[in-house]
Amino acid sequence: MRRMYNGMAATEIDGVVWQKSRLSNSQGDCVELAPLLDGDVAVRNSRFPEGPALIYTRAEIAALLDGVKKGEFDHLAEQL
Incomplete structure (x- = not known):
């Protein structure tokens, strides 16, 4: 299995x-x-699908989603 790392091309x-x-818009701003085979999660910008991907653990994604659900990032x- 290929080693995943932050900043690798999402196409790799x-x-x-x-x-x-x-709920994403039609302009592709998403x-x-x-999910990755090792349990981590890759994240990319849909406007640049060939661009870099960031790799997070499931615990990091869970913490982010919890904060989103609680409105902690609404100001952004x-x-x-």
Whole structure:
């Protein structure tokens, strides 16, 4: 199995299914996630699918999702 690392080209991650929110817009401005065979999760920007992927543990993704559900990051989506 190929070693996964932060910043590797997302196109180098074979055999994964990228998923984005059904609420994402039609312009493709989305974050996509893919489960990896070792249990980690890859994240990429859908506008640049060939660009870098960041690799997170399931615990890191769980902490992020918990914070999102609690509204801790709502201020990041507010219009300036």
